[in-house]
Amino acid sequence: MRLAFFITCLTDQFYPRAGLACCAVLKHLGHEVIFPQAQTCCGQPMYNAGYHDQARDLARHTLNVFEEFDHVVTPSGSCCAMLREHYAPLFEADPAMAARAERLAGKTYEFVEFLTRELGVDVAKLGLREGRAPQTATYHPSCHLRPLGLTGETPALLTAMGGFELKPLGHADECCGFGGLFAVKFPEISGAMAREKAREVERTGAATLICNDAGCAMNIEGACRREGVKVRVKHAAELIAEELGLRIEPAV
Amino acid sequence: MNGEQLGESQNAFMGRVRQALAADVHKTARPDGIGLARLVDPTDDLVGRFIHTAAAAGMLVERTTSALANSVIARLLKHHGGGRVLVSVSSRSVLAMLVEAAAAAGTTMVEPGREEPRGGLWRAFTADIGLTDVVFAVAETGSIGLASSAGRGAYLATPVHLAVVRASQIAADLIDIVARLDELARSDASITIVSGPSKTADIEGVLITGVHGPGVVQIVVISDE
Amino acid sequence: MSATVPGRATGHDVLFPTRAQDLRAASRKALADIPLQQLVAAATHSKNTGRKSLCREAFGDRYDAIRQLAGQIKQHTLDHLDRYLEQFVAAARANGTQIHFAKDGAQAREIILAIAAASKSKVCVKSKSMATEEIRLLPALEAAGVETIETDLGEFILQLDGDAPSHIVAPMIHKDRHAVARAFVRELGAAYTAEPRELTMIAREHMRAKYKVADLGISGANFLIAQTGSLVLCTNEGNADLAVAAPRVHVALVGIEKVIPSMAELPVFIKLLARSATAQPITVYTSLISGPRRATETEGPREVHIVLLDAGRTQLLHPSTRELLRCIRCGACLNACPVYRKVGGGHAYGSVYSGPIGATITPALRGLGDYTQLPQASSLCGACFEACPVHIDIPTQLVNLRRATVERSLGSRWERLAMKLWAWTMASPLRYRLCAKVQRVMMRAIAERDGEGRAWLSAAPPPIGAWTKERDLPAPAARSFRHQWKDRA
Numbered sequence: 001m002r003l004a005f006f007i008t009c010l011t012d013q014f015y016p017r018a019g020l021a022c023c024a025v026l027k028h029l030g031h032e033v034i035f036p037q038a039q040t041c042c043g044q045p046m047y048n049a050g051y052h053d054q055a056r057d058l059a060r061h062t063l064n065v066f067e068e069f070d071h072v073v074t075p076s077g078s079c080c081a082m083l084r085e086h087y088a089p090l091f092e093a094d095p096a097m098a099a100r101a102e103r104l105a106g107k108t109y110e111f112v113e114f115l116t117r118e119l120g121v122d123v124a125k126l127g128l129r130e131g132r133a134p135q136t137a138t139y140h141p142s143c144h145l146r147p148l149g150l151t152g153e154t155p156a157l158l159t160a161m162g163g164f165e166l167k168p169l170g171h172a173d174e175c176c177g178f179g180g181l182f183a184v185k186f187p188e189i190s191g192a193m194a195r196e197k198a199r200e201v202e203r204t205g206a207a208t209l210i211c212n213d214a215g216c217a218m219n220i221e222g223a224c225r226r227e228g229v230k231v232r233v234k235h236a237a238e239l240i241a242e243e244l245g246l247r248i249e250p251a252v
Numbered sequence: 253m254n255g256e257q258l259g260e261s262q263n264a265f266m267g268r269v270r271q272a273l274a275a276d277v278h279k280t281a282r283p284d285g286i287g288l289a290r291l292v293d294p295t296d297d298l299v300g301r302f303i304h305t306a307a308a309a310g311m312l313v314e315r316t317t318s319a320l321a322n323s324v325i326a327r328l329l330k331h332h333g334g335g336r337v338l339v340s341v342s343s344r345s346v347l348a349m350l351v352e353a354a355a356a357a358g359t360t361m362v363e364p365g366r367e368e369p370r371g372g373l374w375r376a377f378t379a380d381i382g383l384t385d386v387v388f389a390v391a392e393t394g395s396i397g398l399a400s401s402a403g404r405g406a407y408l409a410t411p412v413h414l415a416v417v418r419a420s421q422i423a424a425d426l427i428d429i430v431a432r433l434d435e436l437a438r439s440d441a442s443i444t445i446v447s448g449p450s451k452t453a454d455i456e457g458v459l460i461t462g463v464h465g466p467g468v469v470q471i472v473v474i475s476d477e
Numbered sequence: 478m479s480a481t482v483p484g485r486a487t488g489h490d491v492l493f494p495t496r497a498q499d500l501r502a503a504s505r506k507a508l509a510d511i512p513l514q515q516l517v518a519a520a521t522h523s524k525n526t527g528r529k530s531l532c533r534e535a536f537g538d539r540y541d542a543i544r545q546l547a548g549q550i551k552q553h554t555l556d557h558l559d560r561y562l563e564q565f566v567a568a569a570r571a572n573g574t575q576i577h578f579a580k581d582g583a584q585a586r587e588i589i590l591a592i593a594a595a596s597k598s599k600v601c602v603k604s605k606s607m608a609t610e611e612i613r614l615l616p617a618l619e620a621a622g623v624e625t626i627e628t629d630l631g632e633f634i635l636q637l638d639g640d641a642p643s644h645i646v647a648p649m650i651h652k653d654r655h656a657v658a659r660a661f662v663r664e665l666g667a668a669y670t671a672e673p674r675e676l677t678m679i680a681r682e683h684m685r686a687k688y689k690v691a692d693l694g695i696s697g698a699n700f701l702i703a704q705t706g707s708l709v710l711c712t713n714e715g716n717a718d719l720a721v722a723a724p725r726v727h728v729a730l731v732g733i734e735k736v737i738p739s740m741a742e743l744p745v746f747i748k749l750l751a752r753s754a755t756a757q758p759i760t761v762y763t764s765l766i767s768g769p770r771r772a773t774e775t776e777g778p779r780e781v782h783i784v785l786l787d788a789g790r791t792q793l794l795h796p797s798t799r800e801l802l803r804c805i806r807c808g809a810c811l812n813a814c815p816v817y818r819k820v821g822g823g824h825a826y827g828s829v830y831s832g833p834i835g836a837t838i839t840p841a842l843r844g845l846g847d848y849t850q851l852p853q854a855s856s857l858c859g860a861c862f863e864a865c866p867v868h869i870d871i872p873t874q875l876v877n878l879r880r881a882t883v884e885r886s887l888g889s890r891w892e893r894l895a896m897k898l899w900a901w902t903m904a905s906p907l908r909y910r911l912c913a914k915v916q917r918v919m920m921r922a923i924a925e926r927d928g929e930g931r932a933w934l935s936a937a938p939p940p941i942g943a944w945t946k947e948r949d950l951p952a953p954a955a956r957s958f959r960h961q962w963k964d965r966a
Contacts (some may be wrong), residue, residue, distance in 0.1 A: 463714040
């Protein structure tokens with residue numbers, strides 16, 4: 001298939017490795033991955049903050065960039081939710097735009113969702129590395145996955161892959177406290193939530209935290225680092241790429 | 253005061269309501285799928301289910317037959333301390349049996365039928381046990397239904413409430429008592445669905461029973477099956 | 478902005494601030510109060526977890542569908558509220574209930590005081606009602622010479638202690654047993670005990686004495702049944718039932734949004750309410766009151782009055798906010814909300830209605846200008862939406878309030894400029910790349926490298942300093958995804 005990749009601004013700048021891993025895995029599965037260079041930001045921060053005119057500007061731009069493609073894949077659940085749930089309502093007053101937004105919503109997927117539901121990939125048959133020592137890992141499901149109905153996909157995928165001792169994260173569905181601008185508008189509350197999440201990660205004793213959303217990852221990784229919790233934070237795509245033996249440049 | 257209007261006129265008040273609804277393009281239809289919320293099927297063992305849920309809700313339940321009901325009630329009255337018993341019924345057919353049981357237990361009956369200018373719960377405040385029948389029961393929640401035609405104090409104000417339930421009165425699910433509630437809302441000023449002893453957990457989440465209402469609810473189920 | 482109510486100042490003043498509510502400042506205090514954090518966390522976690530397990534056990538995978546059903550029943554009723562309210566009024570009058578209409582809190586107080594005066598009431602027993610808190614009824618009654626006692630244990634204790642409720646359902650989750658003990662010694666002359674059962678029995682005896690002499694009973698209502706003109710009261714203690722049965726006169730103050738069409742719909746709400754509020758299948762007492770005592774009855778009030786309250790609800794009834802009126806005041810959203818937990822409960826919101834529902838209805842009922850922070854203090858995690866038994870989309874309502882804040886220029890001028898600039902930058906790939914480069918260079922310049930060569934900021938100037946005060950911030954990667962993708966091409 002011909003897939004358009006929506007990197008999302010945070011992943012592009014802060015976790016490029018996650019994006020490269022997604023593309024490498026998709027290519028490995030035989031698909032053509034296009035990266036439309038003109039893409040920028042889905043507009044979620046503006047939308048959440050109530051700046052809907054500005055959000056519409058960015059939504060128009062994103063529509064222009066992506067609507068020609070048949071499938072749009074993104075590594076971030078929150079940006080996926082923005083396109084799927086909020087673009088069409090933003091154009092309530094403009095039925096033509098709303099229709100375009102609906103069409104794009106119908107073909108936008110979160111990476112793990114695309115792998116497991118659209119491609120129906122049987123991870124066990126992927127030809128993963130044999131004989132490696134099991135890693136301890138734990139998983140933080142980002143909040144936006146819940147309304148998309150996608151909280152079980154990554155744990156199921158990791159379990160199917162094998163080679164991971166998946167430790168359940170305590171109070172996993174509690175928000176990590178990122179919330180975009182919330183983190184800087186109410187930093188004390190946000191910080192307290194992030195520290196709680198870091199403590200839960202520490203309690204699992206896992207070496208790796210799997211987190212598929214760059215916003216959550218920045219927040220939790222930053223809190224872990226400040227609290228002295230030693231853990232590697234990775235996108236599920238990075239794990240799959242590693243298991244497949246695909247080379248991803250370290251992005252330091 | 254009855255002739256004088258307090259507050260705003262109904263017209264002015266409703267005018268604001270109508271104004272807020274005026275521009276509606278779409279109205280939500282009245283859902284009819286109430287059955288989706290059904291938790292207990294009428295074909296279940298309703299007596300068994302009722303006994304189980306009532307006990308889980310913190311009530312004491314004993315099962316007996318019509319022949320033995322009298323002596324069981326008398327024994328339980330004694331067990332719960334006897335003393336002054338307030339008998340209140342909705343169905344007169346049960347009254348004789350309850351009065352007999354109260355007498356057999358050696359308890360003192362609180363005078364029935366005396367009017368009280370304030371609100372009439374004074375009798376209950378002086379009683380130790382309220383002895384009542386019920387107007388319905390619900391297996392889903394282990395609930396018993398009481399209605400004000402039987403008075404209110406016997407199930408709201410006494411420290412112990414002993415309620416007699418006939419197996420045929422046990423409905424499966426809350427959905428199944430709707431018609432009965434409609435009927436009772438016409439005939440009685442107040443219906444109370446009781447599902448346990450009075451309780452609170454306001455102080456640090458510690459559960460305490462017998463706060464205002466009865467601290468002990470004893471149910472006797474009469475079943476001849 | 479403050480409610481001008483006669484009578485002594487009470488602890489409730491914290492819920493009626495006289496200037497714009499600074500939730501952020503209140504949260505800083507609450508976060509430093511470790512005992513408060515523990516009390517509130519314990520109370521909310523257990524109820525939230527209990528709700529989930531009870532609903533899963535009872536409804537299985539029908540839980541969401543049943544929440545949506547309850548939401549639709551409420552939405553339908555609200556869409557036809559004129560019809561259902563009029564049906565309720567007619568049916569209630571037919572069963573002997575007197576109906577009064579209060580356009581706002583002041584008028585509601587007037588009506589209730591007039592009823593108290595006309596019935597020569599000297600002592601009033603009151604059950605817990607958010608609406609009565611909202612209109613500050615208690616001080617008005619006391620100023621009018623009516624001795625008024627709260628009979629819900631938590632509210633009774635708060636009344637004694639001159640304190641305000643901090644949760645819609647469990648009003649004193651912020652108070653521990655020792656505070657209660659001290660209040661009882663001070664106000665009731667009781668011997669000191671901090672044992673919950675003993676404290677409860679002291680309260681019970683005190684309140685029983687009042688039931689016996691009370692002239693007036695005041696309650697709220699959980700539901701109003703349009704078809705039969707009945708009001709429904711759901712409690713665990715039995716205090717509401719005694720408070721409305723013992724006195725001669727019963728007055729219920731009820732928001733117009735409490736109406737449901739008929740008895741047929743009631744079971745759906747009963748099955749959801751207690752599971753959502755207190756993690757139990759049903760409240761101990763579910764009472765349906767259809768007027769004063771019947772001719773053949775010897776107990777119960779001789780007069781029943783229902784005061785229907787608007788006080789901003791007809792404003793909320795407009796289409797964009799109408800779903801907020803579905804609320805059945807279960808408190809599930811409070812118990813699910815990580816922000817509510819962290820700010821130590823309701824006092825921080827400066828409103829009778831706190832938590833997620835409070836953040837959405839308070840600005841409408843009391844003015845967005847004084848409460849701009851409330852809709853902002855959320856990460857939009859959606860836990861409230863998932864907990865709500867009537868399926869209110871609180872996150873969308875919060876975003877709508879944020880949009881209103883922007884449109885009415887109520888927020889910070891600097892933020893408006895910054896957001897417009899940011900959006901303008903993001904709208905063009907060239908500006909995006911330039912901005913990204915500047916950001917990368919600047920942040921990596923002040924960052925420290927860790928053992929693996931990754932760059933981190935542990936301190937930064939505002940506005941990023943707000944982040945780094947609480948946790949580290951990764952600097953942008955040396956080479957972004959775009960760069961690396963281009964190089965591969």
